[in-house]
Amino acid sequence: MLPMRKIVHRACFVISRTVYMTCCCGCCSALRPRYKRLVDNIFPASPQDGLVKSNMEKLTFYSLSSPEKLDRIGEYLFQKAARDIYRRRHGFVIIAMEAMDQLLLACHSQTLNLFVESFLKMVQKLLESTDPQLQILATQSFVRFANIEEDTPSYHRRYDFFVSKFSAMCHSNHNDQAVRDNIRLAGIQGLQGVIRKTVSDDLVENIWEAQHMDKIVPSLLYNMQTAEKYETVTCMETDARDGLEDDPPRLAEACLRELVSRASFGHIRSVLRPVLTHFDRHELWVPNDFAVHTFKIIMFSIQAQYSYSAVEALMQHLDAGTCGDPASRTRVRAARAAVLSNIVAIAAGDSVGPSVLEIINNLLTNLRTSVARDSEKESDERLYQEALINALGEFADHLPDYQKIDIMMFIVSKIPNTRGKHTRADGMLQSILLKSLLKVGTTYKTSELSKAFPAAFLDALLRLSAAAGDAPPPLLLQRILHTLLDRRGNAHLLREPTVDYEPLGLSVGKCSRPDLIFISKHGYAIFNSLYEGLQLESNSVENISAIYTTLALLCVELASDETVCDMLQLILSIQQSSLSNPVLSVWQQCALHAVCASLAALVCHVMLLPALQQYITQIIAARREEAPHLLPPLHQFDQLSPSKMPSKLPYLMIDQMALSECLSSCGVEGSRLSSGARYGPAVHRHSWVEAGAAQGRDSLADISAGPTTDLDSANSSPGVQRRIQYDDLDEEYRMFIEKYNYNHRPTAHDFGTYHSGQSESVSLEALVSAARGPSEAERKDAEKRRANLNNTFRTAPFTSLLRLTQPKYEIKDKLEEIFNSLSEEPLLAPSANSPAAKCQNAPYNKYFPELFLY
């Protein structure tokens, strides 16, 4: 039966080729199955007439009533079309495809499977043709199919060919521009169809596999990059999303957005990897406008919770190998980092906890790597670092303030300690991290000082400023303080010392209670570190100005009756140091006097203290007459006539007694002022204990009274006893205080001031052996001498103490030598908590007091 029918069918077919179907239908119809007759009848005599609509209805009706025949109908239609393609009778092919489309849409979802096989074979057959028209037609049918939701997807169906072919179409190089665009559009639409069909069900075909993504993603990007200009929008209109767009770049973009938005956590990397590869291959990093465009699109369409992945992928790619010479590699790196800085902000809003630190950590690691790689001449490396720092800032800018503080603390913790072996790379890393810190700090809006400076952060900052030895970091450190302190936008007005504040239009407010509490707890440490910053031999005009700005900002931000006394005390101490610190050059001494005058004028400006105002104005006027070099502006000079030396002009100095009186007359308690140096190394070793012990108190005055007593108050308890108060502090804080106090690197000035006049004379050998670390006996000895020293300070009259602390220069240089050799070891141990670090510090603790004796 079957062969028989086949023969007849063949015969019929042969005839139909020559005489057309109309003629032979009658003779074979009895033998042909009904479905074939129905199919044959939908074809017109001439293809121009199009599908025979009425017969198509009959076929559709038949298929719906006998769905079990659908597979055979499909197969038969396919066979007919295949033959027509072979004979290049494209008109009939188009009709066959149209019929299949209609049947597909008419099918009930349960029966769809029976038909889809032949439908897709038909689509593939058309796609294999070289005729663009058929390819485009096939794509449209495929897209129609892709938009149908199937109840039971066919798991053995593969889309490999479609992905391959559609991707090839996306790269069409047809001579005719219009045809080329249409083929490319069809390719993109086809890919969009495959994605929609498969994306929701990995069992159908895992579209996220590399073999597919490596074709789909570059195809989309290739079309996107041909756009005349890149306009990045957050969200696209519906047109493009539905594939109705007639511009390949826009459609490709819509498709990429859809792909990215469908990607789950596990899949997002599958998209990003080929994106990165594409940019490498097509050298689209420099210039990077297309890369920025693309990555923004990715960020806009990625599911919010995964946006971190995109940032991470790009970060990990920063260093990825590209070909080319080192210079161009660096340029590429810089361009990638710039792209990163363009997108991190978008990610910041969605990032939480660990991923935030992860991103920061990654950026810092890249910075570190860059510093390690850096060589003098490569300015592109500098660009790269700038871009990374920018990225850091951009990212932080979009985080809530509390996270910014976390980040700043994190950055601080990464800053290497360069007290020991000071390599150039260390210094650079330090300054780069400080720059990063500054960048993040700039984005932070300080409300309360205590929030901007959590104890641990402040500690770290001060520790840094104590450790900072090189020119750029101290400046950066001050800038960081400026940005965090300056709540009222005064910093730029206070860049340079001045005594005339009226025209500046400073914005001044009332110091809040929380700020007062903050400054009472930490004021001493802050002031002291700034004070010490002013004592450095290496200071430039810039450095001194920067410290002035910090002090001025503190003065403005903390203006209150409670703080005015401390501010004046600090001014007195600075003035004193400029007279007694032997390492300062003449111009530096004068600069300090100018700073004192400026700060005093500022105090008068922000506080209503008429008597004080009058006094300071007098001094300034007198200096203007007689010694303008003791007033701002600061500048560096070499020579000064001996008669103009500050020490020769005691009547132009700010006098402690006068200040006290002025304060009293204004109703402010001024008796706390003392003329001696309250700040400085000898004192501050105990000061932190005081600061810690004073936690319950809320006025800096109370606290600062503490350290002073060691020096000039006979009835205060000696430092040794005060040490017991450590126990009240929590462990971490105590550790820090210990380190801070004992690891402070003595500057030459320390010795100059304090190590003189003692009857005991010491050989260099003894010093060296002391430096090596004391023996048990020596330690006891040292203990004793230390007690002695304390005693001396407690009992001797102040003037004799001053005499005692006059410098003795001969020994100074030798001491410096020794200390230079000492400082090869890190003075600040890397980790405050490690017991090893503690042990390391021990020798210092022990011989330190001894050194103060000589």
Place this chain on the structure above:
Amino acid sequence: MEDYKFLFKVVLVGNAGVGKTCLVRRFTQGLFPPGQGATIGVDFMIKTVEVDGEKVKLQIWDTAGQERFRSITQSYYRSAHALILVYDISCQPTFDCLPDWLREIEEYANNKVLRILVGNKTDREDREIPRHIGEDFAQRHGMYFLETSAKEAENVERLFMEIAVELMEQAKCKELPKYDGSLGPINGKTSSETSCCLRS
């Protein structure tokens, strides 16, 4: 039933300008295209041939030679049954790049893929690579070797026919992938694992 029994995927690689596209056009369309632009990304052609009375469908993926398209072209290696590596006998640099191409093939293609080295443009007078040099190279790297001219239609038919024959033998030997026209196994995964009885 569609009218072929086997389906094989053939991928052409090699520097830009060696004549890959011309070879494919010559084979599939019987012409030598005048001045067509360089291939972008990947191009696709199909041709059904007959081997021992059985229809064999060849899917031919013609790739762009330029570096920048390498990532997309590489993604087509994986499912290939045969890789045709083409150089231009009148252009030494295209020959010098062969080791690079081999490295790529090594990395991205199935390790049992049938590899054919083709020296194209034999019609040219200014030959730079003697035949035996190409032959030696092919032998050293376990490749078939053929010299062709797309322009003069020399050895082009033979190139693809031999590939079809070889792949069919492989397929029969393994008796696995019978491409009966259903969409099922046209992905390369199942079939490329069968190319075991190739050279030995």
